[in-house]
Amino acid sequence: MSHSKKPSRRAAAPPNRLRIIGGRWRGRRIRFPPVAALRPSPDRVRETLFNWLQPRIVGARCLDLFAGSGALGIEALSRGAAAVLFVDSDARVVRHLQATLEELGASGANALTAEAERFLDGPPQPFDVVFLDPPYGYAGLGALCERLARGWLADQALVYLECAADAPLPSLPPGWQVRRAKRAGQVGYHLLETPTAATSETRPS
Numbered sequence: 136m137s138h139s140k141k142p143s144r145r146a147a148a149p150p151n152r153l154r155i156i157g158g159r160w161r162g163r164r165i166r167f168p169p170v171a172a173l174r175p176s177p178d179r180v181r182e183t184l185f186n187w188l189q190p191r192i193v194g195a196r197c198l199d200l201f202a203g204s205g206a207l208g209i210e211a212l213s214r215g216a217a218a219v220l221f222v223d224s225d226a227r228v229v230r231h232l233q234a235t236l237e238e239l240g241a242s243g244a245n246a247l248t249a250e251a252e253r254f255l256d257g258p259p260q261p262f263d264v265v266f267l268d269p270p271y272g273y274a275g276l277g278a279l280c281e282r283l284a285r286g287w288l289a290d291q292a293l294v295y296l297e298c299a300a301d302a303p304l305p306s307l308p309p310g311w312q313v314r315r316a317k318r319a320g321q322v323g324y325h326l327l328e329t330p331t332a333a334t335s336e337t338r339p340s
Contacts, residue, residue: 191264
């Protein structure tokens with residue numbers, strides 16, 4: 136989850152802890168580091184998101200950019216994702232994530248330190264589900280989506296985007312569609328579906 140200046144919320148867990156909502160680790164509480172402005176997605180948002188994703192999450196390869204607490208990627212692993220790659224720019228956060236994944240005995244998971252933009256400029260590998268929860272006010276979402284469209288997405292991959300409720304969606308690459316969208320307080324969250332590779336290749340430039 137992102138290092139974002141999100142609105143304060145009534146905590147569902149002790150400070151610097153979050154609860155896994157479903158799957159094999161359901162009910163387990165995990166810690167996240169006391170980094171300023173690190174705010175996991177609320178339980179309500181995660182529960183709704185994974186209800187949306189449930190038919191597609193089992194066996195999926197997932198990318199959790201701006202991973203922060205790791206709430207989204209860990210929830211995906213708990214619910215049967217085959218693999219999750221966590222990416223965050225803060226080395227302290229990544230070290231903590233690595234320790235948490237080891238404690239959970241999570242197979243198919245890896246965490247690395249990198250800026251999201253720089254990471255996506257590297258050699259692409261296709262993912263079935265991508266979680267994008269950058270800091271509120273982050274201005275590069277459109278550019279990130281364009282980068283993702285260049286080889287980082289499997290056919291009909293799903294991209295989750297979380298932002299401030301009053302923030303407009305960025306301009307999306309051709310063929311991307313909003314499959315679901317909802318608000319919870321001051322949080323806006325969207326599930327985007329991307330086209331197949333064949334469809335993308337036949338679209339006019």
